[in-house]
Amino acid sequence: MSSVPSPQPSPALAASNDAIQTLGRHFPESVRQAYARFVLTRVPDDADIVVMAVMLDHRPDKKRAPTTVPEDTLALVADLGFDSVALTEMVFFLEDLFGVRISNDEILRVRTVGDLRAFVRRKLATQPGAAPPA
Amino acid sequence: MSRKALVTGLGFITSIGNDRDAVRRSLRELRPGLERIEFLGNPSLPVRVAGTIKDFQADSASWRDWRYPARYELPRETLRGLSAHGLYALCAVEQALEDSQLARGALTDGATGLYCASAGSAFMLHHHLAHLHAVRGERGNPMGVVASIAGTLNFNLAAHYGIRGAVGGFVAACASSSHALGCALDDIRLGRQTRMLVVGGEEVNAETLLPFAAMRALSTNADPATASRPFDRGRDGFVGSGGAVCLILEEETLARARQAPVYAELAGWGQAADGFNIAVSHPEGAGLAEAMRRTLADAGLAPGDIDYVNAHATSTPAGDRSEALALRKIFTDAGARPRVSSTKGLTGHPLSMSGVMEAAFCCLALREGFTPGNANLVEPDEACAGLDLPTQTLETGPTNVLNNSSGFGGSNVCHVLRKV
Numbered sequence: 079m080s081s082v083p084s085p086q087p088s089p090a091l092a093a094s095n096d097a098i099q100t101l102g103r104h105f106p107e108s109v110r111q112a113y114a115r116f117v118l119t120r121v122p123d124d125a126d127i128v129v130m131a132v133m134l135d136h137r138p139d140k141k142r143a144p145t146t147v148p149e150d151t152l153a154l155v156a157d158l159g160f161d162s163v164a165l166t167e168m169v170f171f172l173e174d175l176f177g178v179r180i181s182n183d184e185i186l187r188v189r190t191v192g193d194l195r196a197f198v199r200r201k202l203a204t205q206p207g208a209a210p211p212a
Numbered sequence: 213m214s215r216k217a218l219v220t221g222l223g224f225i226t227s228i229g230n231d232r233d234a235v236r237r238s239l240r241e242l243r244p245g246l247e248r249i250e251f252l253g254n255p256s257l258p259v260r261v262a263g264t265i266k267d268f269q270a271d272s273a274s275w276r277d278w279r280y281p282a283r284y285e286l287p288r289e290t291l292r293g294l295s296a297h298g299l300y301a302l303c304a305v306e307q308a309l310e311d312s313q314l315a316r317g318a319l320t321d322g323a324t325g326l327y328c329a330s331a332g333s334a335f336m337l338h339h340h341l342a343h344l345h346a347v348r349g350e351r352g353n354p355m356g357v358v359a360s361i362a363g364t365l366n367f368n369l370a371a372h373y374g375i376r377g378a379v380g381g382f383v384a385a386c387a388s389s390s391h392a393l394g395c396a397l398d399d400i401r402l403g404r405q406t407r408m409l410v411v412g413g414e415e416v417n418a419e420t421l422l423p424f425a426a427m428r429a430l431s432t433n434a435d436p437a438t439a440s441r442p443f444d445r446g447r448d449g450f451v452g453s454g455g456a457v458c459l460i461l462e463e464e465t466l467a468r469a470r471q472a473p474v475y476a477e478l479a480g481w482g483q484a485a486d487g488f489n490i491a492v493s494h495p496e497g498a499g500l501a502e503a504m505r506r507t508l509a510d511a512g513l514a515p516g517d518i519d520y521v522n523a524h525a526t527s528t529p530a531g532d533r534s535e536a537l538a539l540r541k542i543f544t545d546a547g548a549r550p551r552v553s554s555t556k557g558l559t560g561h562p563l564s565m566s567g568v569m570e571a572a573f574c575c576l577a578l579r580e581g582f583t584p585g586n587a588n589l590v591e592p593d594e595a596c597a598g599l600d601l602p603t604q605t606l607e608t609g610p611t612n613v614l615n616n617s618s619g620f621g622g623s624n625v626c627h628v629l630r631k632v
Contacts, residue, residue: 099274100276103276104277138287138288138289164289166354170351170352173351
């Protein structure tokens with residue numbers, strides 16, 4: 079367990095959590111199921127499916143990159159067309175979805191798809207139990 | 213002033229139609245755009261009618277949930293910074309560019325500017341602040357500010373279209389887009405810009421409109437057919453509305469050189485404040501009368517030269533009376549009798565977008581030769597004695613039109629539009 083307290087969503091937030099609502103309304107069934115499984119079992123592979131779907135959804139220019147999950151070596155900005163606003167949007171979405179807090183310093187170190195995947199895994203491992211009920 | 217400004221393009225997302233032809237039909241046939249509405253899922257609220265926007269579904273805080281006509285192709289980079297009235301505004305600008313036969317690339321020349329007016333999105337602001345409170349300030353949507361605050365229209369439209377000239381927003385409540393239009397005219401007259409986009413927008417939801425019920429300013433008439441009745445004795449408040457309108461103004465030589473379609477000349481404007489009350493207009497319309505006087509002087513016209521006035525009259529007991537008295541002072545006392553109508557009987561009152569919306573209506577009337585009538589006017593208020601208030605749209609068009617707007621704090625702004 080981390081000594082840093084996780085920012086637990088209040089009941090008001092859980093009821094109107096934009097990220098959970100968006101996941102439920104606009105993401106494929108396979109991603110919604112992976113999120114539901116993760117909330118129950120906290121298996122990292124399930125979170126991974128969700129994180130990759132969220133990353134693909136937040137690409138500003140969808141014409142610049144494939145719609146399938148890209149290689150770990152691809153850079154979010156140079157290869158996938160992310161700008162700083164889209165990166166910030168994606169981080170906010172992941173924070174709300176998993177109930178974690180991500181600092182500016184942390185996100186600045188995430189440059190590639192593989193970095194993002196690994197970073198979220200580490201984050202969820204050190205802030206367990208933070209995900210709000212699906 | 214040697215430089216003239218011509219209106220060369222219009223775009224409409226309004227309660228009476230989402231394109232020029234639908235709006236024109238409504239004005240000519242007096243087809244209203246009001247509907248029954250239930251705010252906040254509360255059937256016991258006394259306010260039950262609004263000027264709704266059809267064919268759009270944008271009542272969610274998430275742009276992913278929005279539905280809008282397929283003809284508009286809007287990228288996610290733009291959608292993510294918008295609120296509902298920003299969506300309406302983008303669609304109105306798209307129409308106006310097409311109407312004016314302008315390519316998007318023409319807006320990036322530095323000689324094109326953008327003035328906007330809206331109160332911002334109270335709905336979006338409330339949503340994002342509620343989230344901020346729920347997480348005790350830990351995080352917030354990074355687009356929350358630019359999608360919410362007053363200025364959201366100019367932030368978004370300037371970025372989307374790459375506008376590099378004068379860009380700004382006006383905040384004077386229900387006179388705001390009239391200020392925007394007047395200052396746009398000044399920029400063209402002074403040679404600072406050769407083309408200006410003027411955009412007004414508002415949302416039709418509880419967060420924007422119900423606060424006016426707290427002021428006892430909204431109609432509690434539950435019948436959409438009669439709730440908005442400017443100048444009528446039976447009026448009991450305004451009916452809220454929203455949407456967005458874009459008007460493109462171009463310096464005459466530029467417009468003529470590119471053979472742009474022309475609706476009218478924006479020939480003058482003026483403003484004067486009441487200096488009287490934060491919310492109630494001067495009982496005799498002193499500020500509005502002075503604004504009309506200054507506008508006529510700016511356009512070089514006498515009261516007798518005006519043959520149609522598009523009144524601000526929102527259907528409130530006090531405001532309509534003040535405007536009627538101001539109109540009598542300027543016109544009746546000078547022996548002039550222009551036709552007067554308030555198109556808010558059809559549209560409801562879209563707050564800060566009123567001025568540019570009604571200027572656009574006047575452009576349609578001038579180019580196409582009709583004079584909008586007063587919908588729902590059955591028994592004129594005694595304050596209107598001597599005014600010519602047609603109850604049907606006339607198939608004769610005006611030559612010089614005066615367009616009035618008034619806002620909180622007693623801001624009054626008028627324009628003259630002239631047939632070309």
